[in-house]
Amino acid sequence: MSLVTYRDALNQALREEMRRDPGVFLMGEEVGVYQGAYKVSRGLLEEFGPMRVVDTPITELGFAGIGVGAAMAGLRPVVEFMTWNFALLAIDQIVNSAAKMLYMSGGQLPIPIVFRGPGGAALQLGAQHSQCFDSYFANIPGLKVVAPATPADAKGLLKSAIRDANPVVFIEGEMLYNTKGEVPEGEHVVPIGVADVKREGTDVTLVAHSKMVGLALKAAEELAKDGVSAEVVDPRTIRPLDVATIAASVRKTNRCVVVEEGWPVAGIGAQVVDDIQREAFDWLDAPVLRVTGADVPMPYNKHLEKLAKPDVPKIVAAVNRVLYRA
């Protein structure tokens, strides 16, 4: 084990996979000479050269399309979006080309591509640059959606995503890049579609992914002081979702709060709640509650922005409600 930042864990994954497979290449705005807007691709141009670390113009739809074409031709492109807010321009290539090609070609054209970049809000970037699109992409059959919370999961899941035969939407956390965590030495691969229990508990299950895992763990600490034992389940992959692990946890704790950064309507939490009510109905002692981002465009004002985001007190309050303590 060694202590590694989230960004360096992603860098390790890219480097290892590019060394392992000459078909893997990275493409995007500022990924080469500038070494990435968030320095995820540091040193890659130097090691692999401009044929495999390609700086693109500011043309998301264009380079996403080139990526899909390259995948059709048998390469394994990794397309970096500076943030997922900009990927809205490329959504036609992601949804209509990448996600559908295998199906519409009758299985002849697999698209082994990774679209990656930071999602969600950072601090005071305004309504257009502070958005969480996890549920947009999770809605699309043909895509896999991964959103790791820790450096170890980031590394292991990016390696799996690159090796996967399907298009994978890989959503990182802008506020997570600088966080540190233990990453196993050597080959470390985390399978897609497997949740991880980040903290064991007996009284309530907190389901959270990406940046929300950290909040959920802090909330669990707070609750522990109050005698409440919270279990934190990180699905890690949004599609396919590891319903079995979530349901097993809820059967144990009988109560659940789902935390997500995105908007409430048709969000990831709505899907999780649907799965729980079917898979764990007879074990529920309270309705499942959700803590989500506020149902508004993200305010620029920093006080309002804080109010619009999930935080530890909101999670604790929801837990108290499902425990009938409120």
Place this chain on the structure above:
Amino acid sequence: MATKVVMEALSPTMEEGRLVAWRKKEGDAVSAGDTLAEVETDKAVMELVARSDGVLRKQMLPEGATVPVGALVGVIGAAAEDISALVGGPSGGADVAAPGVGAGRTARTAPGASPEDRSSAAPTPVPIGETTPASATGRVFASPLARRMAAERSLDLRALAGSGPGGRIVRRDVEAAGAQAVALGAEAPERLLAATPGAVRAVRPAEPPGAATAAGAPGAIRAGAWTASPAGAPVPGAAITTGARAPQPALPASAQLAPPGGYRDVPLTQIRKTIAKRLGQSLGPIPHFYLTSEIEMERAAEMREQLKAHGEAYAVSFNDIVVKAVALALRQHPAVNAAFLDDRIRYFGDIHVGVAVAVEDGLITPVIRTADRKGLAEIAAESKALAAKARARRLTPEEYTGSTFSVSNLGMYDIDEFTAVINPPEAAILAVGRVTEKPAVVDGAVVPRRMMRVTLSCDHRVVDGATGAKFLQTLKLMLENPLAMLL
């Protein structure tokens, strides 16, 4: 407009009622206030009255049927009015348990009718928000987990109070009920079930959970009601015998309670259920301690004989004298005339003495109000009248609630002394033994004296040892010197 007649809560603790007899027939004209039927509550037989004018169009229950509070009992409407909408409603007789079958359970006794079947077949007629109290509709709101736990423990959800929003029964309520069953000292069903969890699960897929619930009365009560039948033959009046029981999904708990020689299960009457529940709330949670004192009753007995010589109007029982003395002693010791209320102790201003009366299948404590301000004759007359009403099951709720201290006397059964279980929320109860001649030492000589032993059960959260002892001292002084009661 046609209106529903529903089972009303005719006592403060009533959860279900048995329709003893109809007093109006279908087609009879009724006005608001008329008695429609007699209903046995958990305490007494009460009258169910009409709340509107019209014709009793439909009796929804046969006599003898038991239904929860809120269930549809009948329909009052105009003579020619179409009442099919009301009659076809969800409570339209579906919730009725045939008299004598099961333990007063409801629709769940219907073979094959799982709760799921019931809910799909009978949509709730009114939208029910979270804040709708369960009693208003007769429906029980419980979390899915609480329902499953209750089914596995053979607990009747209707007997539980929900602590969740809108009275929803949640896990902690079922767990608390389980703990109470253990406190009652009976075989706790969950303990027996725990021995064979696989068996419980094995029963469930084949048999709807509702049927499993029907097989067991609330655990602790069930164990208490169990008796062995002499020869294993069907007992007249008994609901179930070993053989007849076969189609029922036997719970492991009941299997373990089925020794060779058979048995008979007697369904609990309403009063028996209430006794079991109330006493479970007492000896479990209330820390009891006991103080016993022997009292010389010579002068009290002489007083009684002298009074009786003046005729029946002057006849008083030992118990009446005890009640009077207790009331006066309480006035001197208000600390004993109290109740423990979680975050405070309530000291009552008035002294209302409950007098336990044995009735056919249980006991009930009618109340002599402001007993400290009543004369002996008045206490005697009231006590006699109340006891007669109690035995006829005709006490009204006002007559058996609101006591601040209770007296239980088993002297007439030749009991020398015993301990009584506190009647919550009271802080103490006096158990009175018989008056009997015993050798006593007076001035160095052994002489016969009429003696009586009393035992005070105290709630230690309210009454300490010395407090209770001083109260008993005062009581002893008054009973040994009845003239002191004049002071």
